[in-house]
Amino acid sequence: MTTLADLTTLRVGGPVGRLVDAATEEELVATVAAADEAGEPVLVLGGGSNLLAADEGFDGVVVRDTRAEIAVESQDACGGAALWVSAGMPWDDVVLRAVAEGWAGIEALSGIPGSTGATPVQNVGAYGQEVGDVVAMVRTWDRQERRVRTxxxxxxxxxxRTSVLKRSLARDGRWYPTPRYVVLQVMFQMRLASLSEPIRYPELARALDVEVGDRVDSAEVRAAVLALRAGKGMVLDGADHDTWSAGSFFTNPVLPEDAPLPDGAPRFDAGPGLVKTSAAWLIQAAGFQKGFAVPGGGAASLSTKHVLALTNRGDATAAALIELARTVRDGVREAFGITLVPEPVLLGVDL
Ligand SMILES: Cc1cc2nc3c(=O)[nH]c(=O)nc-3n(C[C@H](O)[C@H](O)[C@H](O)COP(=O)(O)OP(=O)(O)OC[C@H]3O[C@@H](n4cnc5c(N)ncnc54)[C@H](O)[C@@H]3O)c2cc1C
Structure with missing residues (x-):
């Protein structure tokens, strides 16, 4: 019997109805289309690294894309590199290839777990880059119109941390585990250069001993990012319970620029009239330290390296992780009047 604990990086969640590992696009589409036709719930799963699934499990079909293909469409000094990547391709393998080939723009996204198909869903980002900077288009199976759509x-x-794909999870006020659009392939457009895009993130610039705005050898950026991430438990490592997580559990709040923020809270520009602050700062300032656990909460605790990650120390349940998330969210709300929003997709559980 396959469980969601076997399929996700948080390693919680009960049994699944059935699991299909699709080897071709036809098989992937046919499985989703047939399940939709039959009214069977569908979960299209990549690496399970952005999912908190219920202890009761998922009574439907879980479909994974096992294709790991990169097709270089064109590559020249004027247009840069254009490549189609299959949804099932592990994301970090794409970054590794890009750094080796001299395709610039995703080097700071090194070490993010999961599949390429999931990257546009929440527009993954880290250390000053977002995948949306280089996504040219996405080929999808539109479950509503039942056709391939680019x-x-x-x-x-x-x-x-959002897109039409992620927003299409919600329909008729209900939550669906997989977006209306199943990602089949992503086209990336990147500049040809052995130097990175300008470093935007001060912590990364400090690690590289350069100024914000400088360009650096992309391989050095990758190495620095991987080291920074490892120090925060943000690179998967089965032996390290701090990485039994879904990464950051809450998004950084984006607020109107005149919203009152606590003294000392970081303020980042988030577009016209908006300010972004740090969820990790708020959590710590509200009194939750690294390793915090709810009394009686079993093996669920905040990471011992980073307060933004909820972790499973061994045999945590989804219920205990939700209790921990509620405690942190409510504590921050009581202290500062700001409601943190979860980043991972919640499957069969509610915060
Ligand atoms: C240690 C760790 C560090 C992380 N660091 C970061 C980070 O720095 N930045 C960041 O943005 N995220 C981070 N994450 C979160 C996560 O890795 C990303 O969101 C990743 O893109 C999820 O990919 P996945 O394949 O595991 O998605 P899954 O967890 O399998 O799925 C997540 C959602 O996407 C949907 N989905 C998956 N594949 C498809 C598809 N082909 N078509 C349509 N929908 C699909 C699923 O149905 C589900 O709703 C981290 C997670 C961990 C565990």
Whole structure:
């Protein structure tokens, strides 16, 4: 019997109805289409690294794309590199290849777990880069219109940890585990250069001993990012319970620029009239330290390296992780009047 604990990086969640590992696009689409036709719930899963699944499990079909293909469409000094990547391709393998080939723009996204198909869903980002900066278009299976549909960059509605794909999880006020659009392939457009895009993130610039705005050898950026991430438990390592997580559990709040923020809270520009602050700062300032656990909460605790990650120390349940998330969210709300929003997709559980 396969469980969601076997399929996710948090390693919690009960049994699944059935699991299909699709080896071709036809098989992937046919499985989703047949399940939709039959009214069977569908979960299209990549690496399970952005999912908190219920202890009761998921009574439907879980479909994984096992294709790991990169097709270089064109590559020249004027247009840069254009490549189609299958949804099932592990994301970090794409970054590794890009750094080796001299395709610039995703080097700071090194070490993010999961599949390429999931990257545009929440517009993954880290250390000053977002995948949306280089996504040209996404080929999808539109479950509503039952046809293959290509969404151009401008149609993707990419924003901070969001996209049309992620927003299409909600329909008729209910939550669906998989978006309306199943990602089949992603086209990336990158500049040809052995030097990185300008470093935007002060912590990364400090680690590289350069100024914000400088360009650096992309391989050095990758190495620095991987080291920074490892120090925060943000690179998967089965032996390290701090990485039995879904990464950051809460997004950084984006607020109107005149919203009152506690003294000392970081303020980042988030577009016209908006300010972004740090969820980790708020959590710590509200009194939750690294390793915090709810009394009686079993093996669920905050990471011992980073307060933003909820972790499973061994045999945590989804219920205990939700209790921990509620405690942190409510504590921050009581202290500062700001409600933190979860980043991972919640499957069969509610915060
Ligand atoms: C240690 C760690 C560090 C992390 N660091 C970061 C980080 O720095 N930045 C960041 O943004 N995220 C980070 N994450 C979160 C996560 O890795 C990313 O969101 C990743 O893109 C999820 O990929 P996945 O394949 O595991 O998605 P899954 O967890 O398998 O799925 C997540 C959602 O996407 C949907 N989905 C998956 N594949 C498809 C598809 N082909 N078509 C349509 N929908 C699909 C699923 O149905 C589900 O709703 C981290 C997670 C961990 C565990």
């Amino acid at each position: 969404l151009a960059h401008g149609e993707l509605g990419l924003g901070y």
